[in-house]
Amino acid sequence: MRIMSRSRAVVAVLAGVLALAGCGSGPRQVGAAFLIGNHEVTQDQVQALIDKAVREQPAAQQLAQQHKLDQLGRAIVSQLVVHELVTTAARHEGLTADENLVTQTLAQDPLAAPVPTTGVDPSQVPDQIAYRARDHREAVTDQVLMRDLALKYFDKMSVTFDYTSVVSERPGATMRDQALAKAEQMAANPAAAAQVIQADTAAGAETSVGERVPAVQAPDLAATVVFGALPGSVIAFQPSSQQAAWIVAVIRQRDLNTRQSVDQTTEPTASQLVAIGQRLLEPYADVAGLKINPRYGVWDPVAMTVAPSAAETTGAVISVKGSTQP
CATH class of the missing domain: 3.10.50 (Chitinase A; domain 3)
Structure with missing residues (x-):
């Protein structure tokens, strides 16, 4: 079964994932948005991204007018949690993002254009805005690492x-x-x-x-x-x-360790691989004792x-x- 596709196709689909993906008690420290392991992401960090989004994105300004910035806050916290999880998983698995692939994806930066204020599924809007408020290289690198994690295990799961x-x-x-x-x-x-x-x-x-x-x-x-x-x-x-x-x-x-020998297989798309990679992060949240501030x-x-x-x-x-x- 051939899983990996040509570099150009992968870049295109990774861009599509970013363009389309939707992909307890509170923390002990005052001011933490969430705690994961020994690492803290603060409410100030989250608020800075919300403020940046409202300054730059008409769609975020629209959310503010509708008193829905809490949706954007949850989307930002969700993405930052996944970033911490994939960073930990990559270190544990010995994975390093392909810098050429990251650079090629950023060359056609799928996050450069503002989120449209009309004609977009409302459930997608907060995630779209959050991706654009974050560092674009970091966001793309997360997608590449999740894809790589899935490729490592997909045919053995x-x-x-x-x-x-x-x-x-x-x-x-x-x-x-x-x-x-x-x-x-x-x-x-x-x-x-x-x-x-x-x-x-x-x-x-x-x-x-x-x-x-x-x-x-x-x-x-x-x-x-x-x-x-x-x-x-x-x-x-x-x-x-x-x-x-x-x-x-x-x-x-x-x-996750036995190569599967079956009569019929389905080759995953690049977007499915990213989703599978993200799913493989699930146990890391428990191991790290993830705690979300109830504010979010x-x-x-x-x-x-x-x-x-x-x-x-x-x-x-x-x-x-x-x-x-x-």
Whole structure:
């Protein structure tokens, strides 16, 4: 399977990723926006980027007029967290960004033009502005490193999990509510997930036990929390915004070191590789003890972004109580 494409194509797609990507308790130190390991990023640093964006970007000025600069603050904090995570991962993995690729991408700087104030998905606007407020070389380097991290592991990644599903609303309980409650139930003890799935199977729900998926067969899934969560975790998430169903799964095995030999493979696009690389950063946040200042919200490990509150996350990752797995 040929994963890497020509340099020119890679540059173009990395530019496209930047142009299109959406890609606890508070910190102890007063004035910290977030703490990660022994490193602190301050509220002043975040505010300086917000101020820069409002000075330079009409779209940011529009957010200010709409009293939505909190969205921009969350986008900036999210990107700075990912920057810290990918920097740590690159050091741990011995990865160095290809400076030629970074320079070629910056030569056609995808972040040079202002964010349009019309005709753009509103959910994309804060991220677009945040990318432009940051140092462009740093932003591009992050994308290159995430791509390289994915290339290192993509053809060796597989996950085995058991899952059940939530496919309909109930009076007084949204599908999200039901999925999160079911995740808590499945994480109660090492035997609970099997009991819940067995009961759901008997009730006619879509379930599966021992589902094993190599990344080479499902690049889109490889960019989700299914591949980011560690064994001994229960996850709840909505795989597709186009479909209402939620999946609740317990991760049994996560293998990053066995080359996958399968009959059918799907070559990932460069943008998928960046998303997969970002997903591989998920465990680093836990190891580093990431703490977000509640002023900005809470870390959402399912979306790998800062959510406004715990009630607004896109799902959950819960460690199984009493599990002996890491």
